[in-house]
Amino acid sequence: RLWSAKREDGETRVTADVTEPPRFAFIGVRACELNAIAIQDRVFLGGPFADPHYQARREDAFFVAVNCGQAGGTCFCASMKTGPKAEAGFDLALTEMLEDGESRFLVEVGSDEGHDVLAALPREPATAADEATATGIVARTTASMGRSMPEGNIRELLLENLEHPRWDDVAERCLTCGNCTMVCPTCFCTSVEDTSDLTGTETSRERRWDSCFTMDFSYIHGGSVRSSGKARYRQWMTHKLATWFDQFGTSGCVGCGRCVTWCPVGIDITEEVRAIQGGD
Structure with missing residues (x-):
């Protein structure tokens, strides 16, 4: 609260x-x-x-x-x-x-x-x-690491490929379940909820955990800014690996691999970067 x-x-x-x-x-x-x-x-x-x-x-x-x-x-x-x-x-x-x-x-x-x-x-x-x-x-x-993030300027790579066909490919697989954001140790998105009593004399505001994969997260008057699974996955990945540098001076990914482990359809963030890097 x-x-x-x-x-x-x-x-x-x-x-x-x-x-x-x-x-x-x-x-x-x-x-x-x-x-x-x-x-x-x-x-x-x-x-x-x-x-x-x-x-x-x-x-x-x-x-x-x-x-x-x-x-x-x-x-x-x-x-x-x-x-x-x-x-x-x-x-x-x-x-x-x-x-x-x-x-x-x-x-x-x-x-x-x-x-x-x-x-x-x-x-x-x-x-x-x-x-x-x-x-x-x-x-x-x-x-003995099971995976590796590709080398190179990933920030520039992603920001220069916002319309890459790979985003459509990952959107076909992504369930927008939000598992990756729930297990990621750096995700911090929240929302607020106001409640009041029946008399209207007492109210409170509570902050609760939220995910950028939900439809309501980017909702403003008139609808959601990111209404498709493609847009929501792209937002998550480009924020984590690109625009996080602009905000906080570092990558938002620490290589724990939990997003890969807990993805029910096996989406691998390192594989997605490598695919865009290779032009696939």
């Missing part, structure tokens, strides 16, 4: 609703997710106006990252330079090392808070061999 209002004795009182959330600890965060959180920080905290609801949840959050020891079949973080090793944004980062059926963890400290937590745990100093093993694990993961 963003705010509530109440009319009493001829006066209307509006109250902003920013509650103090509980502290959060995120365990097992991957490098791609840390990069996604950094993007969300730029979106909600980096401009002249910070979002107080996001800010309240973001402050004092504790992150325990895990460097990936195995790449998934839809991962392409290496080509996006967002993984598989966590480089920043964590309090503690773990690399699991399996030896003789036993699991050990190499721990990297990323903050004072992380140092305090580690100080309270049983531990022993890492050896040069431990560090070499951890480095080798990450290197093997990097080499």
Whole structure:
């Protein structure tokens, strides 16, 4: 809830609703997710106006990252330079090392808070061999990515091909279900909904998660701006990989591959870029 209002004795009182959330600890965060959180920080905290609801949840959050020891079949973080090793944004980062059926963890400290937590745990100093093993694990993961984003200036490629026939091809397959936006760690689209009581003296506005794949998302007086599946997919992909640079100075994709994994018809964002790049 963003705010509530109440009319009493001829006066209307509006109250902003920013509650103090509980502290959060995120365990097992991957490098791609840390990069996604950094993007969300730029979106909600980096401009002249910070979002107080996001800010309240973001402050004092504790992150325990895990460097990936195995790449998934839809991962392409290496080509996006967002993984598989966590480089920043964590309090503690773990690399699991399996030896003789036993699991050990190499721990990297990323903050004072992380140092305090580690100080309270049983531990022993890492050896040069431990560090070499951890480095080798990450290197093997990097080499085993299931996919890769094509090289080149993807922003210019997409913006110069807004009428490419590939958009029609993907529209024939896309169900506009919104799965990709629900699992993408950088998607942040929302809508607002106003409700009032039966007497008309109390009302409130709530923000809810939304998707650019819904018909109502781009609705203005007279109809939807993006009424076709082609237009909505093109909007999502070009925003993620092109105009995001104009808004926030970075790509909106971190290579997690979840949009590929959860697409019920198997649309692959890297394949779509490669098809447009190749002129198919």
